[in-house]
Amino acid sequence: MGARGEAPRSREPLVRMIGITKRFPGVIANDKVDFELMPGEVHALLGENGAGKTTLMNILYGLYRPDEGQIFIDGREVEIRSPRDAMRLGIGMVHQHFKLVSTLTVAENIALSLEGTGLILPARRVRARILEVAQHYGLEVDPDARIWQLSVGERQRVEILKLLIRNAKVLILDEPTTVLAPGEREELFKVLRKLAYEGRGIVFITHKLEEVFRVADRVTVLRKGRVVASGLPVRSTTPSELAKLMIGRELKPRLVKKPARLGEPVLEVEDLSVLDDKGLLAVRGVSFNVRRGEILGIAGVAGNGQRELVEAIIGLRKPRSGRIRIDGHDVTGKAPADVLKLGVAYIPEDRARYGIVPDLSVAENLILKLYKVPPFKRGFFLDEEYILSWSRKVVSDFGIVTPNVRAPAGSLSGGNIQRLILARELSTRPKLIVASHPTFGLDVAATEQIRSLLIEQRERGAGVLLVSEDLSEIMELSDRIAVMHEGQIVGLLSPSEADVEKIGLMMSGKLKEVDG
Amino acid sequence: MDLVGHMLHVAIRSGTPLLLAALGEIFAERSGVMNLGIEGMMLVGAITGFAVALATGQPWLGLLAACAAGLLMSLIHAFLSISLYANQVVSGLSLSMLGLGLSSLMGYAYVGVALPSRILPSPVPGLADLPVVGPALFCQDPVVYLALALAIASWFVLYKTKWGIMIRATGDDPSAADAMGINVYLVRYICVAFGGALAGLAGAYLSLVLTPAWVECMTAGRGWIAFALVIFALWDPLKAILGAYLFGATEALQFYIQASLGVDATLLGMMPYVATILAMLVAASEVLRKRLGAPAALGKPYIREERVI
Numbered sequence: 001m002g003a004r005g006e007a008p009r010s011r012e013p014l015v016r017m018i019g020i021t022k023r024f025p026g027v028i029a030n031d032k033v034d035f036e037l038m039p040g041e042v043h044a045l046l047g048e049n050g051a052g053k054t055t056l057m058n059i060l061y062g063l064y065r066p067d068e069g070q071i072f073i074d075g076r077e078v079e080i081r082s083p084r085d086a087m088r089l090g091i092g093m094v095h096q097h098f099k100l101v102s103t104l105t106v107a108e109n110i111a112l113s114l115e116g117t118g119l120i121l122p123a124r125r126v127r128a129r130i131l132e133v134a135q136h137y138g139l140e141v142d143p144d145a146r147i148w149q150l151s152v153g154e155r156q157r158v159e160i161l162k163l164l165i166r167n168a169k170v171l172i173l174d175e176p177t178t179v180l181a182p183g184e185r186e187e188l189f190k191v192l193r194k195l196a197y198e199g200r201g202i203v204f205i206t207h208k209l210e211e212v213f214r215v216a217d218r219v220t221v222l223r224k225g226r227v228v229a230s231g232l233p234v235r236s237t238t239p240s241e242l243a244k245l246m247i248g249r250e251l252k253p254r255l256v257k258k259p260a261r262l263g264e265p266v267l268e269v270e271d272l273s274v275l276d277d278k279g280l281l282a283v284r285g286v287s288f289n290v291r292r293g294e295i296l297g298i299a300g301v302a303g304n305g306q307r308e309l310v311e312a313i314i315g316l317r318k319p320r321s322g323r324i325r326i327d328g329h330d331v332t333g334k335a336p337a338d339v340l341k342l343g344v345a346y347i348p349e350d351r352a353r354y355g356i357v358p359d360l361s362v363a364e365n366l367i368l369k370l371y372k373v374p375p376f377k378r379g380f381f382l383d384e385e386y387i388l389s390w391s392r393k394v395v396s397d398f399g400i401v402t403p404n405v406r407a408p409a410g411s412l413s414g415g416n417i418q419r420l421i422l423a424r425e426l427s428t429r430p431k432l433i434v435a436s437h438p439t440f441g442l443d444v445a446a447t448e449q450i451r452s453l454l455i456e457q458r459e460r461g462a463g464v465l466l467v468s469e470d471l472s473e474i475m476e477l478s479d480r481i482a483v484m485h486e487g488q489i490v491g492l493l494s495p496s497e498a499d500v501e502k503i504g505l506m507m508s509g510k511l512k513e514v515d516g
Numbered sequence: 517m518d519l520v521g522h523m524l525h526v527a528i529r530s531g532t533p534l535l536l537a538a539l540g541e542i543f544a545e546r547s548g549v550m551n552l553g554i555e556g557m558m559l560v561g562a563i564t565g566f567a568v569a570l571a572t573g574q575p576w577l578g579l580l581a582a583c584a585a586g587l588l589m590s591l592i593h594a595f596l597s598i599s600l601y602a603n604q605v606v607s608g609l610s611l612s613m614l615g616l617g618l619s620s621l622m623g624y625a626y627v628g629v630a631l632p633s634r635i636l637p638s639p640v641p642g643l644a645d646l647p648v649v650g651p652a653l654f655c656q657d658p659v660v661y662l663a664l665a666l667a668i669a670s671w672f673v674l675y676k677t678k679w680g681i682m683i684r685a686t687g688d689d690p691s692a693a694d695a696m697g698i699n700v701y702l703v704r705y706i707c708v709a710f711g712g713a714l715a716g717l718a719g720a721y722l723s724l725v726l727t728p729a730w731v732e733c734m735t736a737g738r739g740w741i742a743f744a745l746v747i748f749a750l751w752d753p754l755k756a757i758l759g760a761y762l763f764g765a766t767e768a769l770q771f772y773i774q775a776s777l778g779v780d781a782t783l784l785g786m787m788p789y790v791a792t793i794l795a796m797l798v799a800a801s802e803v804l805r806k807r808l809g810a811p812a813a814l815g816k817p818y819i820r821e822e823r824v825i
Binding site for chain 1: 684693698802
């Protein structure tokens, strides 16, 4: 059964889900899905975005009720109505977006989620328990630290601790590595192996193939709500077989990039310092430039000043000191409209909130940057016919899946929202593209498309500033890589001298190397 | 009584209604609900307390009735802003205006009527004879002691008990609180209602102890000062004590300032509104709020989102 097989196992599965079907308006998220989790195994649940992995686990965790199907825990049929029911059955889940209150301390957060911690001084009472469990699993974290002071990796540890203190037998982790630096990822894998060794069952939701091989014993693959491989021992499969199962076709070969043809610097940042929302220094004296025809990748764990840096460049946040020049024009402290007018395209981090106006139609969103110029406007009015026909063409060029161009943009899926944003931003033939986490959370097809669009723009002669936490993306696309840690650029490398380990060390602040 | 002791005595007395109302508002805001209706709830509390005390001859019964009246008023705000997701500023403001009109209507017959029995100071034996602090702190009426005890208890509840953590979690991150099994709506209702009860009590303290009589609009902006005070105290009950007594002192000093410096009374009467405008500046600026550590979800209705895949 398990590939690693150190732990003693019983034959009775911890969890058995049979014939689970869940329908949402217009889609079948899970279609007669069977799933089985044995004690002592790490079971990867692999699939693209929207394949139904999270839905299936949300059903197990009591957030959704299945329309059909049965669930057995320890061989006994159960009905799970709420997370509280799930917790009582020993099931715990770490969501992709952590459910922690950032102003409270670690101990307070954990105390809140426990029953029977006492009314008075609950945090002090759970403190000892936290330290004990944390030490046992190597999940060290200061129980008195406030959540906002912790790194994302530490927050994840708190979420896992919460489950362990509640003594969960089944741990579900939803894409747990998305937020981690490579070093932190290894630590997490070690913890997961240890938990499995103790006889717990781990469900590891992911869409990254290499992680399946790093940590899992078995893998279940979902595609479009259906199981395409059930409980496959990882040892007896290969990455390309899994890829084929997951996306239903072969993976495209790696992107080919012509050597960079460097032009004039289009973005120059000089000794820039920016404050964050709390008034603390988030960017500390950063200098770099982006030249036409190159992609500068900024790697770093989220929360190390990348967002503030990007917002300062776009004009959404006033810098405290330093200079920003775009195409030779000083734009320090200028409003976004003035910055964008210089030929800047912006692909924001939070695409649904800042990238589109959800209630406007797809067509209206597409012309947000063009409506002021003919032929989109005629005299005082918008030329609706032209706009619609132009939009239809763009929608088909970029492969945006939408019922029609009059549908509200907010009704599109994440990948299609991102296609829409790129279509709009690239329609002005920008000189500089600032892209924040452009493929975060997208499925393989959308990711491939967006990456090749960025490369196309580079070859056209635009400068691209790419901020991403996805190291493979940074390494694949960038001509130069800047690593950010605690608001500073701690390393500037070319992809040839960069390897994941080195960048990982820099991202966690353990290595510095700046030579220009 | 020496002069300093006497001045402090008056400052603390005048600060007590501010402290009570601010404590209530601290709970409401800590749970994420801003209630601008304090002034209205205080007024309704003042007239209800006065009427009940007059009818029964029991000033304590009057205070209790005022709590109930403030609580009922606050439920209007709670229903609008928590259950119907109404804009909290608009709903709170309308509550203030409602209270203004309602109290005038209710109080029409009570203008100029004198109370037969009053709540008298009860000096703490032994401590009352100390110099300065004796007259300042220990020769007060029981409501002053109650407010002070309540402030300390509030601090303990907010920071050292599970209830307090639940309240802060609800005000900072309602969706995380929801996921931890906290009933966000219930917590907010309770906090707003508690705030209403204390505002009612604060109003009755004016009409039963401090003045004591019913005068139309007798709160004279104290509700707004209490609102401002919450922000100046950074949502901390202990700091609110200091702030309330400080505002109380300026109020007590008004007569001295008018008399000795010849400052116009109307200018001093502006004080509450100036303080409120300053406070609103803070409340309206998201950046400032974050820096001061305001509850992160303050003013935002919590709508449990329909979850999609």
